[in-house]
Amino acid sequence: MLSQSEENYLKIIFSLQFEENKLVSTNDIAQKTKTKASSVTDMLKKLSDKKLVNYKKYRGVKLTKLGEFNAKKVIRSHRLWECFMVDKLGFAWNEVHETAEQLEHVKSDELIDRLDEFLGKPKFDPHGDPIPDKEGNIAKSNTFMLSELEIGHFGILEGLKNSSDDFLKYLNNKKLALGDKIKVKNIELFDNSVLIKTKNYEFTISSEVAQNLLVKII
Amino acid sequence: MLSQSEENYLKIIFSLQFEENKLVSTNDIAQKTKTKASSVTDMLKKLSDKKLVNYKKYRGVKLTKLGEFNAKKVIRSHRLWECFMVDKLGFAWNEVHETAEQLEHVKSDELIDRLDEFLGKPKFDPHGDPIPDKEGNIAKSNTFMLSELEIGHFGILEGLKNSSDDFLKYLNNKKLALGDKIKVKNIELFDNSVLIKTKNYEFTISSEVAQNLLVKII
DNA sequence: ATATATTTTTAGATATATCTAAATTTTTAT
DNA sequence: ATAAAAATTTAGATATATCTAAAAATATAT
Ligand SMILES: [Mn+2]
Ligand SMILES: [Mn+2]
Ligand SMILES: [Mn+2]
Ligand SMILES: [Mn+2]
Numbered sequence: 001m002l003s004q005s006e007e008n009y010l011k012i013i014f015s016l017q018f019e020e021n022k023l024v025s026t027n028d029i030a031q032k033t034k035t036k037a038s039s040v041t042d043m044l045k046k047l048s049d050k051k052l053v054n055y056k057k058y059r060g061v062k063l064t065k066l067g068e069f070n071a072k073k074v075i076r077s078h079r080l081w082e083c084f085m086v087d088k089l090g091f092a093w094n095e096v097h098e099t100a101e102q103l104e105h106v107k108s109d110e111l112i113d114r115l116d117e118f119l120g121k122p123k124f125d126p127h128g129d130p131i132p133d134k135e136g137n138i139a140k141s142n143t144f145m146l147s148e149l150e151i152g153h154f155g156i157l158e159g160l161k162n163s164s165d166d167f168l169k170y171l172n173n174k175k176l177a178l179g180d181k182i183k184v185k186n187i188e189l190f191d192n193s194v195l196i197k198t199k200n201y202e203f204t205i206s207s208e209v210a211q212n213l214l215v216k217i218i
Numbered sequence: 219m220l221s222q223s224e225e226n227y228l229k230i231i232f233s234l235q236f237e238e239n240k241l242v243s244t245n246d247i248a249q250k251t252k253t254k255a256s257s258v259t260d261m262l263k264k265l266s267d268k269k270l271v272n273y274k275k276y277r278g279v280k281l282t283k284l285g286e287f288n289a290k291k292v293i294r295s296h297r298l299w300e301c302f303m304v305d306k307l308g309f310a311w312n313e314v315h316e317t318a319e320q321l322e323h324v325k326s327d328e329l330i331d332r333l334d335e336f337l338g339k340p341k342f343d344p345h346g347d348p349i350p351d352k353e354g355n356i357a358k359s360n361t362f363m364l365s366e367l368e369i370g371h372f373g374i375l376e377g378l379k380n381s382s383d384d385f386l387k388y389l390n391n392k393k394l395a396l397g398d399k400i401k402v403k404n405i406e407l408f409d410n411s412v413l414i415k416t417k418n419y420e421f422t423i424s425s426e427v428a429q430n431l432l433v434k435i436i
Numbered sequence: 437a438t439a440t441a442t443t444t445t446t447a448g449a450t451a452t453a454t455c456t457a458a459a460t461t462t463t464t465a466t
Numbered sequence: 467a468t469a470a471a472a473a474t475t476t477a478g479a480t481a482t483a484t485c486t487a488a489a490a491a492t493a494t495a496t
Pocket of ligand 4 (some may be wrong): 319
C-alpha cells in the first residue's frame, strides 16, 4: 500500500516525465513537491525499492510500468473528485483542486469506479484535463495553443496548460469557460498579444494567456 | 489543524464518554483504537496540550467543548460520506464503513456542508446513527432495544447498537432492513430468544441480536 | 583540461505515531 | 492495612517524512 507522500511523488514524476523526454531530475521533483532535494533522494530510494521507479544515482528517474499505473490511478481519482465537486456540488472550477489533493488518496478502487459511473464516465475534468480510465488509458486530445492560431481563425476552448488559481480567476473575470468559441481578431506584432472575440465580449489577452489556452480548431 | 490520528482519538473518546458516565480510561481507548496503552498516554498528553481534552494522570479523560465539537465534525463527515456511498453510489450498508474512515478526515468544511445539502440534509446514516448538524446538534432518537418489547407488540427498526460487518451481514441474510415493521410473536423463557415476524418472514433471533436492534414502538 | 559552479547524495537532526519493557500508581482482595 | 493484581505512565526504540549542512559527483566555462 502506498503512502500519500509516495502517491504524490508518483503523480509529479508522471507529469514531469511527459514535459521533457529525459530522466526526471531530483531538483525538478523537489521544486514541484515543495521539498528539498535531499528529501527527494530519500524518497527515490524508497520508490526504487518498491519497483515504482528506475532510479540511477545522480542521473534521474523514470516511472516503471507499475509506477506509471499507480500514478494514473491517483490522477484518475483526483480528476473524478473534481468533476464531482463541480458537477454535483456546485463548486467553481477554481475551488476544487486543494480538496481533490486530499480526496485522491482515499484507497478504494470500488469507490472510484462507482464514482466514475455515477458521474457518467466523464472523459475530462473541469479544467479540460483528460481522466484516465480504469485500465489507465488516457484520451489524448488534439488541441493547439490559442497563440498558434492565425488572424480570422476560430477555436473552441477545450483545456488549459496551467490551472493555477490565479489563471482560473482571471478566466472567471473574463467570462471565459471551457466550450466557448473564440475568434482571433488580431495579433499585435510588438508583443504577440491577441485580440479575441467571444460570444459577447471582445478584448485583448497577453501572449502568455494565449499560450495557456488550449483550443480545438474549427 | 488536527491529524487523522488525533481525530480518531477524539471520535473514540466521544463515543466512550457517552457509554459510561465517568472519565474515559486509557485502556478503553487503547482497545478501541487498537493501539497500546502507552501510545494512548502519549496522545492524551498531546490532546491535552491542544485543549481538546481534560486529562488527569492515572484518572482518565473527557473531551472539552472544543474536543467535543471537533469529534462531532468528524462523526458528521463520516456519516454523510456513508449516506453518499449508499444513497448515490449504490453500496450496501455493510460496505461503506472502512472507506468512510478515510473520507472523514478530508479537511474542507465547505465540502461537507455542500455534500450535506446534496444529500438532502439527512438526519440518519445508513445504519440509523444520527448525523450531527453543522453546529454539532444531534437528533436524539427515542428507540428501545427489541429485547425490551413484550409479546404481541410491534416496532419499526430504526437503528443498530452494533454496526459490525458480521452483524450487518447477518441482517442482510435475514432480509432485515431499517424501516421494517417487526412483531414480537414469542419470547423463549429459557434463553430470551425472540420469535419475530417481519413483512414476509417469521424466524427466531437470539437475545443478543434482539438487544442490538433499536426499534421505535408503535 | 582544469577550475568553478551546479546538482545530487550523505550524514545527522527533528517531529509524529507507534511499540516493548520497566517503573509507578491505583484498585482489589484478604 | 497490606499484599497482590491491574491499570497507567515513563523510558527507550523503530518507522516515516521531512530538514540543514557537508561531501561527492556532474556539468559548465574559460
Ligand atoms: Mn486539480
Ligand atoms: Mn496529493
Ligand atoms: Mn461507519
Ligand atoms: Mn478515522
